[in-house]
Amino acid sequence: MKLTMRLGVRSYDIILKRGVLSRVGQLTNLSRRVLVVSDEGVPQAYRDAILAQCGQGVSVVLPQGEGSKSIACFERLLNTMLEHDFTREDAVLALGGGVVGDLAGFAAACYMRGIAFINCPTTTLSQIDSSIGGKTAINLEGAKNTVGAFHQPCLVAIDPDTLDTLPPRHFANGLAEAIKAGVIADPDLFELFEKGDIKADIEEIICRSLVVKKNVVEKDERENNLRAMLNFGHTLGHAIESISGLGKLYHGECVALGMLPMTESPSVRRRLRTVYKMLGLPARIRYDGEALYEFIRHDKKMGAGGAITVVKAAKLGEVRLEKIPLEDLKTIIGEGIR
Amino acid sequence: MKLTMRLGVRSYDIILKRGVLSRVGQLTNLSRRVLVVSDEGVPQAYRDAILAQCGQGVSVVLPQGEGSKSIACFERLLNTMLEHDFTREDAVLALGGGVVGDLAGFAAACYMRGIAFINCPTTTLSQIDSSIGGKTAINLEGAKNTVGAFHQPCLVAIDPDTLDTLPPRHFANGLAEAIKAGVIADPDLFELFEKGDIKADIEEIICRSLVVKKNVVEKDERENNLRAMLNFGHTLGHAIESISGLGKLYHGECVALGMLPMTESPSVRRRLRTVYKMLGLPARIRYDGEALYEFIRHDKKMGAGGAITVVKAAKLGEVRLEKIPLEDLKTIIGEGIR
Numbered sequence: 001m002k003l004t005m006r007l008g009v010r011s012y013d014i015i016l017k018r019g020v021l022s023r024v025g026q027l028t029n030l031s032r033r034v035l036v037v038s039d040e041g042v043p044q045a046y047r048d049a050i051l052a053q054c055g056q057g058v059s060v061v062l063p064q065g066e067g068s069k070s071i072a073c074f075e076r077l078l079n080t081m082l083e084h085d086f087t088r089e090d091a092v093l094a095l096g097g098g099v100v101g102d103l104a105g106f107a108a109a110c111y112m113r114g115i116a117f118i119n120c121p122t123t124t125l126s127q128i129d130s131s132i133g134g135k136t137a138i139n140l141e142g143a144k145n146t147v148g149a150f151h152q153p154c155l156v157a158i159d160p161d162t163l164d165t166l167p168p169r170h171f172a173n174g175l176a177e178a179i180k181a182g183v184i185a186d187p188d189l190f191e192l193f194e195k196g197d198i199k200a201d202i203e204e205i206i207c208r209s210l211v212v213k214k215n216v217v218e219k220d221e222r223e224n225n226l227r228a229m230l231n232f233g234h235t236l237g238h239a240i241e242s243i244s245g246l247g248k249l250y251h252g253e254c255v256a257l258g259m260l261p262m263t264e265s266p267s268v269r270r271r272l273r274t275v276y277k278m279l280g281l282p283a284r285i286r287y288d289g290e291a292l293y294e295f296i297r298h299d300k301k302m303g304a305g306g307a308i309t310v311v312k313a314a315k316l317g318e319v320r321l322e323k324i325p326l327e328d329l330k331t332i333i334g335e336g337i338r
Numbered sequence: 339m340k341l342t343m344r345l346g347v348r349s350y351d352i353i354l355k356r357g358v359l360s361r362v363g364q365l366t367n368l369s370r371r372v373l374v375v376s377d378e379g380v381p382q383a384y385r386d387a388i389l390a391q392c393g394q395g396v397s398v399v400l401p402q403g404e405g406s407k408s409i410a411c412f413e414r415l416l417n418t419m420l421e422h423d424f425t426r427e428d429a430v431l432a433l434g435g436g437v438v439g440d441l442a443g444f445a446a447a448c449y450m451r452g453i454a455f456i457n458c459p460t461t462t463l464s465q466i467d468s469s470i471g472g473k474t475a476i477n478l479e480g481a482k483n484t485v486g487a488f489h490q491p492c493l494v495a496i497d498p499d500t501l502d503t504l505p506p507r508h509f510a511n512g513l514a515e516a517i518k519a520g521v522i523a524d525p526d527l528f529e530l531f532e533k534g535d536i537k538a539d540i541e542e543i544i545c546r547s548l549v550v551k552k553n554v555v556e557k558d559e560r561e562n563n564l565r566a567m568l569n570f571g572h573t574l575g576h577a578i579e580s581i582s583g584l585g586k587l588y589h590g591e592c593v594a595l596g597m598l599p600m601t602e603s604p605s606v607r608r609r610l611r612t613v614y615k616m617l618g619l620p621a622r623i624r625y626d627g628e629a630l631y632e633f634i635r636h637d638k639k640m641g642a643g644g645a646i647t648v649v650k651a652a653k654l655g656e657v658r659l660e661k662i663p664l665e666d667l668k669t670i671i672g673e674g675i676r
Contacts, residue, residue: 071413078485082478087638110448113475113486137451140420147416148451149487300425 014156021159025053028155033090037104069138077107091116097123098130105136109151119153122162124174128209176252181212187316232311233259256281352494359497363391366493371428375442407476415445429454435461436468443474447489457491460500462512466547514590519550525654570649571597594619
């Protein structure tokens with residue numbers, strides 16, 4: 001299946017197909033220097049499949065986890081390209097999850113002021129969400145995604161076969177972003193989850209999620225307005241992720257939790273929790289509401305009197321951006337997750 | 339005098355006016371957090387003038403010289419912004435020469451995926467050339483400008499009064515880029531140099547140079563083609579700068595030397611040398627031609643059989659891009675500088 005992200009001169013194809021990992025070279029030029037970035041969690045067989053198609057492939061395998069989204073790893077990728085005489089005509093290929101894609105994409109954005117970037121996501125999270133849209137980033141001392149660039153890939157090649165080797169918790173983690181896509185714009189997608197045969201429907205789930213995101217990104221590439229809708233569940237999710245210690249709860253798990261208080265309909269909230277339980281996603285969490293509030297206040301760099309824009313869902317497929325006093329967040333936090 | 343760089347949503351004004359340094363706050367919003375980046379060579383009075391106009395100014399003073407265009411300084415600027423709770427709505431202001439502008443611009447490009455960048459150049463080089471056009475960069479282990487971004491400023495405020503405190507060699511150094519602008523597109527500008535009253539004509543020299551660059555950048559913002567003309571003298575200049583040790587000869591001095599072999603008309607070459615001598619720019623240099631050739635071959639990441647695109651001037655105001663076998667560069671190198 002092929003989707004095309006239509007962004008003028010920055011347009012690109014998204015190919016979703018079982019086995020595509022061994023055919024990437026037919027879809028884009030790999031007969032050049034290609035920096036293949038993956039992490040220790042990515043099976044060697046996938047790296048071999050990609051490297052076999054590269055004219056001059058250079059492999060960098062990073063430690064697994066959020067810690068690799070650092071200035072140090074960014075510098076490592078850049079120096080590796082320089083040592084191997086990469087030019088403006090060469091490319092970076094990300095093979096892995098969101099961490100690998102964000103870091104590799106940022107290195108591609110900055111090397112020689114931007115070279116080609118190919119994204120081959122291998123996790124549900126990256127296949128469903130992070131591999132398209134052009135956001136790249138690294139973290140600064142625990143502050144998530146503080147440094148980055150908008151740099152669109154020239155190809156996204158999604159091979160659902162790679163999900164077979166993903167640990168179950170990782171598999172469920174990424175589905176949270178698909179549930180989000182269902183809630184904000186595609187009730188039928190949400191109902192696919194309620195049907196409950198995820199493995200059988202995974203290609204449709206990925207595809208429909210990508211369509212939701214693509215439609216938003218095409219209208220607002222640089223998040224001046226509309227794109228903020230994609231952050232449904234993320235303001236709280238991000239805070240939960242940070243105060244519980246980066247990496248302890250996974251990103252998707254935190255987004256799942258973060259969606260609950262922002263869902264206004266009690267019946268939809270119940271339906272969400274039912275789906276979460278079926279998938280093994282957390283449906284409740286004990287937390288310190290004050291700490292959560294303080295984190296958001298500091299993270300959004302605002303005083304107590306500030307206003308914050310949140311995304312709320314009145315019902316399935318109906319979300320809106322709402323600017324509320326930061327104080328109101330305290331009430332909201334109290335309501336939905338415990 | 340006001341020029342407008344017309345680049346759609348990325349358009350901005352270039353204000354060239356004596357004393358403008360103390361009026362920047364009237365031209366753009368400084369009532370926010372502003373990271374004021376300068377170096378030890380910038381007089382304290384200029385910093386004070388800018389900081390007095392900032393709502394919440396944060397000053398970073400870097401060591402002088404090319405060494406500051408490093409990953410370490412890049413990280414320092416980013417961490418400073420994070421510590422001071424900079425948001426997407428805040429700004430970076432560069433106050434200094436090309437090094438400060440390139441580094442500060444790159445930090446502005448990457449912090450939160452891009453925040454406002456204000457450029458207040460205080461050297462001839464940056465006022466004449468590097469402050470406009472949106473190229474930002476840092477160096478990787480001696481490899482100049484290997485990492486960077488295209489990130490246009492939202493305002494360029496040029497105060498020629500700041501040139502009065504510039505050491506004479508620095509003053510002459512930047513003029514090389516104006517001579518370049520004259521050769522490639524404005525013979526009258528070149529004749530201003532032959533007239534010889536530089537101090538009296540400096541505003542016209544800056545303005546005309548900016549117009550030449552602006553016209554090219556507006557047609558080819560990201561250097562896909564035409565913009566490469568602005569690199570006249572730079573392929574060799576860059577190599578001379580590097581093999582003689584970064585910082586020993588200044589950038590403009592090397593560009594001046596680099597233009598000579600690329601100037602095909604012997605009479606124009608003579609006129610160039612006459613102007614160089616008058617300004618105190620080098621008109622000849624002893625060098626190892628083989629080392630120069632090898633540097634370019636390695637810098638451009640190509641084997642001996644490769645082809646390289648150079649900019650040649652047939653006469654004043656008439657330049658062209660020419661793809662030549664790398665080997666031919668050996669002959670060219672032998673001709674013009676010794």
